Amino acid sequence: xxxxxxxxxxxxxxxxxxxxxxxxxxxxxxxxxxxxxxxxxxxxxxxxxxxxxxxxxxxxxxxxxxxxxxxxxxxxxxxxxxxxxxxxxxxxxxxxxxxxxxxxxxxxxxxxxxxxxxxxxxxxxxxxxxxxxxxxxxxxxxxxxxxxxxxxxxxxxxxxxxxxxxxxxxxxxxxxxxxxxxxxxxxxxxxxxxxxxxxxxxxxxxxxxxxxxxxxxxxxxxxxxxxxxxxxxxxxxxxxxxxxxxxxxxxxxxxxxxxxxxxxxxxxxxxxxxxxxxxxxxxxxxxxxxxxxxxxxxxxxxxxxxxxxxxxxxxxxxxxxxxxxxxxxxxxxxxxxxxxxxxxxxxxxxxxxxxxxxxxxxxxxxxxxxxxxxxxxxxxxxxxxxxxxxxxxxxxxxxxxxxxxxxxxxxxxxxxx
Amino acid sequence: xxxxxxxxxxxxxxxxxxxxxxxxxxxxxxxxxxxxxxxxxxxxxxxxxxxxxxxxxxxxxxxxxxxxxxxxxxxxxxxxxxxxxxxxxxxxxxxxxxxxxxxxxxxxxxxxxxxxxxxxxxxxxxxxxxxxxxxxxxxxxxxxxxxxxxxxxxxxxxxxxxxxxxxxxxxxxxxxxxxxxxxxxxxxxxxxxxxxxxxxxxxxxxxxxxxxxxxxxxxxxxxxxxxxxxxxxxxxxxxxxxxxxxxxxxxxxxxxxxxxxxxxxxxxxxxxxxxxxxxxxxxxxxxxxxxxxxxxxxxxxxxxxxxxxxxxxxxxxxxxxxxxxxxxxxxxxxxxxxxxxxxxxxxxxxxxxxxxxxxxxxxxxxxxxxxxxxxxxxxxxxxxxxxxxxxxxxxxxxxxxxxxxxxxxxxxxxxxxxxxxxxxxxxxxxxxxxxxxxxxxxxxxxxxxxxxxxxxxxxxxxxxxxxxxxxxxxxxxxxxxxxxxx
Numbered sequence: 019x020x021x022x023x024x025x026x027x028x029x030x031x032x033x034x035x036x037x038x039x040x041x042x043x044x045x046x047x048x049x050x051x052x053x054x055x056x057x058x059x060x061x062x063x064x065x066x067x068x069x070x071x072x073x074x075x076x077x078x079x080x081x082x083x084x085x086x087x088x089x090x091x092x093x094x095x096x097x098x099x100x101x102x103x104x105x106x107x108x109x110x111x112x113x114x115x116x117x118x119x120x121x122x123x124x125x126x127x128x129x130x131x132x133x134x135x136x137x138x139x140x141x142x143x144x145x146x147x148x149x150x151x152x153x154x155x156x157x158x159x160x161x162x163x164x165x166x167x168x169x170x171x172x173x174x175x176x177x178x179x180x181x182x183x184x185x186x187x188x189x190x191x192x193x194x195x196x197x198x199x200x201x202x203x204x205x206x207x208x209x210x211x212x213x214x215x216x217x218x219x220x221x222x223x224x225x226x227x228x229x230x231x232x233x234x235x236x237x238x239x240x241x242x243x244x245x246x247x248x249x250x251x252x253x254x255x256x257x258x259x260x261x262x263x264x265x266x267x268x269x270x271x272x273x274x275x276x277x278x279x280x281x282x283x284x285x286x287x288x289x290x291x292x293x294x295x296x297x298x299x300x301x302x303x304x305x306x307x308x309x310x311x312x313x314x315x316x317x318x319x320x321x322x323x324x325x326x327x328x329x330x331x332x333x334x335x336x337x338x339x340x341x342x343x344x345x346x347x348x349x350x351x352x353x354x355x356x357x358x359x360x361x362x363x364x365x366x367x368x369x370x371x372x373x374x375x376x377x378x379x380x381x382x383x384x385x386x387x388x389x390x391x392x393x394x395x396x397x398x399x400x401x402x403x404x405x406x407x408x409x410x411x412x413x414x415x416x417x418x419x420x421x422x423x424x425x426x427x428x429x430x431x432x433x434x435x
Numbered sequence: 436x437x438x439x440x441x442x443x444x445x446x447x448x449x450x451x452x453x454x455x456x457x458x459x460x461x462x463x464x465x466x467x468x469x470x471x472x473x474x475x476x477x478x479x480x481x482x483x484x485x486x487x488x489x490x491x492x493x494x495x496x497x498x499x500x501x502x503x504x505x506x507x508x509x510x511x512x513x514x515x516x517x518x519x520x521x522x523x524x525x526x527x528x529x530x531x532x533x534x535x536x537x538x539x540x541x542x543x544x545x546x547x548x549x550x551x552x553x554x555x556x557x558x559x560x561x562x563x564x565x566x567x568x569x570x571x572x573x574x575x576x577x578x579x580x581x582x583x584x585x586x587x588x589x590x591x592x593x594x595x596x597x598x599x600x601x602x603x604x605x606x607x608x609x610x611x612x613x614x615x616x617x618x619x620x621x622x623x624x625x626x627x628x629x630x631x632x633x634x635x636x637x638x639x640x641x642x643x644x645x646x647x648x649x650x651x652x653x654x655x656x657x658x659x660x661x662x663x664x665x666x667x668x669x670x671x672x673x674x675x676x677x678x679x680x681x682x683x684x685x686x687x688x689x690x691x692x693x694x695x696x697x698x699x700x701x702x703x704x705x706x707x708x709x710x711x712x713x714x715x716x717x718x719x720x721x722x723x724x725x726x727x728x729x730x731x732x733x734x735x736x737x738x739x740x741x742x743x744x745x746x747x748x749x750x751x752x753x754x755x756x757x758x759x760x761x762x763x764x765x766x767x768x769x770x771x772x773x774x775x776x777x778x779x780x781x782x783x784x785x786x787x788x789x790x791x792x793x794x795x796x797x798x799x800x801x802x803x804x805x806x807x808x809x810x811x812x813x814x815x816x817x818x819x820x821x822x823x824x825x826x827x828x829x830x831x832x833x834x835x836x837x838x839x840x841x842x843x844x845x846x847x848x849x850x851x852x853x854x855x856x857x858x859x860x861x862x863x864x865x866x867x868x869x870x871x872x873x874x875x876x877x878x879x880x881x882x883x884x885x886x887x888x889x890x891x892x893x894x895x896x897x898x899x900x901x902x903x904x905x906x907x908x909x910x911x912x913x914x915x916x917x918x919x920x921x
Contacts, residue, residue: 092678098670102705205906324813326778330538372767384749384771414696429731431615
């Protein structure tokens with residue numbers, strides 16, 4: 019009958035404190051709001067007897083319902099034992115290691131390995147996962163337009179990618195950092211590859227976690243930048259985000275893949291919600307480097323704008339891989355930050371839809387959690403409350419299936435609110 | 436018989452294994468056309484694809500086809516039973532799931548969201564809450580998303596108090612009800628005033644199943660069996676109620692957002708997997724998820740509880756809940772749930788489409804650019820958000836591509852010079868601008884030449900990705916030059 023052990027209570031309060039400590043607007047909202055003191059739930063069983071009078075069966079069944087057949091009614095619960103089956107899958111997701119320590123030719127404090135799944139995420143009967151999903155936080159190499167409630171958390175560090183990276187690691191405990199070299203876009207600043215490499219170098223010096231390098235999306239420019247960055251950071255096992263079929267078309271894919279192999283980096287193969295394209299791109303990459311240096315991004319669409327397509331693509335890819343499709347047996351990433359593309363995340367709506375400072379971070383959170391269930395191994399994120407919640411849920415889902423006492427789980431029926 | 440070992444009969448075919456022939460051979464085969472299809476074979480194909488139901492074939496319901504109908508009903512019965520809650524127009528059907536994973540077929544019967552009220556609520560507060568529940572809605576891609584049911588909880592534990600509350604609720608709303616108490620005497624009081632409305636009886640437990648089963652039979656109401664964290668007990672309760680001849684059963688495996696979250700998601704997954712993959716009939720019932728359970732927590736601020744409820748609800752929607760009970764009425768909590776529910780219940784084989792036609796952004800003038808895109812919702816909303824992000828003043832001509840993306844539509848000939856010409860004419864674009872230049876998507880470059888010929892408009896090939904629209908327009912759109920027609 020132990021209702022709440024005290025450690026449970028502490029965990030709860032700690033989690034709450036943490037969410038609040040990191041999301042200024044959650045705190046602001048709560049200013050002046052008193053903590054609610056819930057009465058201990060209690061079903062006050064009155065003096066009423068549980069006896070059901072005999073005549074009670076006389077009223078007719080409502081129309082449309084088949085009359086219950088009078089039969090030999092069970093006197094006792096019919097035993098119906100259940101043994102959950104543990105499905106075995108022939109396939110297995112490859113493990114990919116990101117970042118390298120000094121011993122392995124890099125300068126990171128530790129490397130992170132993702133992948134290795136042998137079952138769908140959090141499937142029935144799944145044992146502990148080999149590698150828990152990890153979180154990379156974004157850094158941009160130039161001032162960018164961000165929704166207000168993303169921007170406010172990083173205002174002080176936005177001007178300096180290295181500072182921003184340090185903030186992500188020290189304050190938000192990012193497992194990894196992504197530095198987006200947006201300014202290299204020929205349509206924006208067309209920053210030279212050598213200068214972009216310096217930015218990455220500064221980030222590598224500022225933090226000791228594994229680093230992801232994001233390009234601008236131009237297949238030619240990205241190839242030049244990635245080649246230069248790969249050489250500068252030889253041995254660091256960066257994740258280069260990303261290579262595409264566009265690069266294959268523009269004949270720049272080979273150069274990037276060669277650079278990644280030569281200097282020991284990992285490639286992120288990006289395709290748009292299409293498994294055949296994902297397989298094709300991987301096949302092209304196999305010609306250049308070992309499959310253990312490939313991670314996939316199958317495209318994350320914002321909740322409300324097509325998240326269901328992402329959900330089903332990630333589920334299909336993972337299932338196909340576990341059923342033996344080796345061309346899809348790579349760890350996958352999701353840019354949960356894409357959630358902010360949905361107007362419901364950032365737009366002022368009528369008051370009944372609540373304040374956007376809560377709606378926005380929740381949007382990113384749900385985007386991430388949904389794809390967590392579909393098997394994503396690495397999340398690109400931004401909002402502190404979303405990061406905290408994802409980390410908290412991952413921890414809860416990965417802990418052994420501790421069961422709360424049954425009386426506690428039914429407590430909601432009689433709780434006074 | 437109740438062991439979940441392989442069934443003694445041959446395993447029932449899953450919906451994916453049923454062929455049109457399986458259906459066809461049980462149809463009247465008269466090709467009467469009453470279903471709107473050319474012949475019985477076409478109808479059979481539609482049925483297998485989930486696009487038509489048996490009820491669309493009236494002759495099948497004639498006396499002489501009784502056996503064929505029974506065989507078809509058995510053949511096409513989903514592994515998760517469909518259970519109706521409520522009466523009349525606002526009744527909801529829950530469950531009726533055919534597959535474990537959405538991409539295998541389609542999820543049917545979007546999970547209703549029930550919001551709670553309780554019997555110690557002051558009357559004015561209850562009325563206000565019911566008004567909010569009925570009034571909450573959000574317009575999403577032209578569809579109205581709203582809440583579906585009311586869960587009346589007995590907090591007093593007193594039969595008379597509960598009865599009054601249920602009576603008040605059933606007068607104030609037509610929404611289906613869930614009556615929530617584990618005390619059969621209290622439940623009986625509630626049913627005495629609302630039993631004819633087919634509420635869901637929540638819940639039959641290890642301690643009260645006999646009395647609750649009797650009430651379910653007496654009132655002909657669906658009943659939830661509850662065994663938090665104990666799937667074997669849950670299965671045993673289902674078997675026992677089936678023994679009573681009660682078939683409209685809902686399963687409550689228990690919801691915990693905290694230490695028990697792993698067990699919660701695990702149990703939901705185990706139960707649904709057993710039903711869909713192993714044909715476990717005792718687990719072949721809809722699942723009840725209770726995000727509201729987070730509110731039974733000590734001394735945490737309300738906003739954190741709401742946050743946690745939102746998180747739990749979204750996880751349960753993705754992991755097989757067929758009905759949710761929630762407490763928070765805050766829009767920021769409910770909005771993502773209603774949108775996500777709408778999304779995962781769409782047919783994954785059919786892209787969602789938007790209305791074709793001409794859209795305006797900013798304050799377009801006669802010199803503003805005219806862009807073309809497809810009516811695939813994902814494409815359309817992406818293009819729209821890029822246009823808005825760039826603060827562009829322009830017109831966007833949305834072509835009816837049958838809901839296909841630009842690339843697929845060009846390949847499938849749904850986006851052709853002719854469809855562009857027809858759309859231009861239909862929308863009267865020529866009268867809106869003083870130029871005759873169109874910007875078509877980069878992925879439709881192939882049709883640019885022919886489109887110029889067919890429409891008489893000059894065609895500029897835009898970027899392949901709409902994120903490039905801003906830069907493209909900035910660089911290439913020179914209103915003064917474009918104003919000169921061909």
